[in-house]
Amino acid sequence: MNNPSHKRSSGLRGHIAGQTSISTVGVRGSGLSYRGYDVIDLAHKSTFEEVAYLLLYGKLPNATELRAYLQTLKGMRQLPPELKQALETIPANTHPMDVLRTGCSLLGNLERETHFDQQLEKANRMLAIFPSIINYWYHFSHHQKRIQENSTEATIGGYFLELLHRQKPSVLHRQVMNVSLILYAEHEFNASTFAARVCASTLSDIHSAITAAIGTLRGPLHGGANEAASELISQWKTPEEAETALMEMLERKELIMGFGHAVYTDADPRNVVIQQWAKHLSEAGAAPELYAIAERVDEVMKREKNLFPNVDFYHAPVYQYMNIPRSLFTPLFVCSRVTGWCAHIFEQRSNNRIIRPKAAYVGPSLQKVLPLAERI
Ligand SMILES: CC(C)(COP(=O)(O)OP(=O)(O)OC[C@H]1O[C@@H](n2cnc3c(N)ncnc32)[C@H](O)[C@@H]1OP(=O)(O)O)[C@@H](O)C(=O)NCCC(=O)NCCS
Structure with missing residues (x-):
């Protein structure tokens, strides 16, 4: 658990941890x-x-x-x-x-x-x-x-x-x-x-x-976000219902899965492509309201939090349209x-060297081990 007296973890954001040509x-x-x-x-x-x-x-x-x-x-x-x-x-x-x-x-x-x-x-x-x-x-x-x-x-x-x-x-x-x-x-x-x-x-x-x-x-903060986004948009029947519920979630400071990114700041380039396919599938088949709900969530997140959908968000309707079970x-x-x-x-x-970073120690200072009988 986080100790509130400690600074929020940096999550290594912005640190160069190695080189890649991939x-x-x-x-x-x-x-x-x-x-x-x-x-x-x-x-x-x-x-x-x-x-x-x-x-x-x-x-x-x-x-x-x-x-x-x-x-x-x-x-x-x-x-x-x-x-x-x-x-x-x-x-x-x-x-x-x-x-x-x-x-x-x-x-x-x-x-x-x-x-x-x-x-x-x-x-x-x-x-x-x-x-x-x-x-x-x-x-x-x-x-x-x-x-x-x-x-x-x-x-x-x-x-x-x-x-x-x-x-x-x-x-x-x-x-x-x-x-x-x-x-x-x-x-x-x-x-x-x-x-x-x-x-x-x-x-x-x-x-x-x-x-x-x-x-x-x-984990839901990584790949599991597509499943979490699907759960989110599937609970609503109309874009209006989605907007009302989403506003309440934001009020409660809840995390909305499928939005934001640790590296991208303005947009996830993959989203444009997958969103187009979600729209295409919604026009080609049943349940067009699912896409409409997703689009409304997207609009509200932009308006209220200036947050953009990442690759996982529109994957949710895409996979649902293809009848892929959420799990x-x-x-x-x-x-x-x-x-x-x-x-x-x-x-x-x-080009290997064992990856072994260092931690900044924030625990108690050095102390003596008391014999078991003397410990309270
Ligand atoms: C992707 C993610 C983990 C990046 O985390 P991060 O780099 O640590 O981003 P931060 O937590 O610094 O976000 C900055 C602010 O935006 C808010 N924010 C970020 N993503 C948010 C989201 N999806 N819903 C609501 N608020 C969000 C944070 O609460 C934070 O607000 P604060 O400054 O008031 O505390 C994060 O955006 C997130 O949890 N998204 C949902 C999970 C997800 O979609 N994961 C798939 C990633 S491809």
Whole structure:
């Protein structure tokens, strides 16, 4: 707990904690870029698998490389029988992020990284198998069904949707998933990536580093914000109801999930793209009021707090429109961000020194240990 006499924690805001050539976040003139490519440009012109390749191999693939990469990933989707067995023991009321954390950790036991030259193969395996882990557990625990990992879907987004809904996704939903996964793929030294790098800096294995990252992403101040934003907007039936309730929340100084950012000060560049898709989906299908409510919350937050939506806010209606259960929102984020995390683990390993900052001590001054009988 915080001691009120202490200054508010800086959260390391503004401190340079290392170097990276993987992405820029909020750097004047380059906004958010992955290896020198603007994320908006990538979202418009590439697929998530091209972005995954860019992050993991350091360059955009050509057509031949992409074809081969898609095949490689497709061939890595199968779950080991021991992992299926373990997933079957996890209760239905477990949060899927905890399932994924356990699944990743167990994979690290079954397919150990015994040497760092296996890191790329292990990264691709996690990228390919995470949708299988989530959906296998989800269908077994919720519907007592053992699903098969076989699918003709070439992309990770399409594969995830097919496993989840047990039918081919529409072209529109495939397209939206592709963009969503691109936007979530990488974000410099955010909390989960930093956790992965700290773990990797001890020369631990890649599964341990990714397990640490999953546990870190889980919190509502980080990846869990998309689920919290969905809960928020789903409780209201009209924009007017939303505005009244939101004003009361602000009055009570409550935190509104999906708004604000630790680095961006004016806007989250990813929001423009995902908001457009939320609007498009609302016009294309049922429940247009959900988007209208989200838009009203956005307007009120701007007017009252001068706060902007981050990437998570409009992801809430987007995923809801695609009938994705709320508890799978953050695991989907993992299916994308595992690429950025692995790229950072590779980078950390390539120029490693154990990450070990210092703390400013604010505890009691040195004192003698009293014998047990003399203590009150
Ligand atoms: C993202 C976040 C953790 C950044 O935290 P931060 O850098 O520490 O920002 P601060 O807490 O310094 O925010 C500055 C002020 O804005 C307020 N604020 C920030 N985000 C807010 C939000 N989502 N709702 C209401 N007020 C908010 C803070 O209370 C603070 O007010 P104060 O100066 O009166 O204390 C924070 O904005 C937040 O908790 N957002 C909601 C969770 C979320 O969407 N996370 C996903 C991030 S991609």
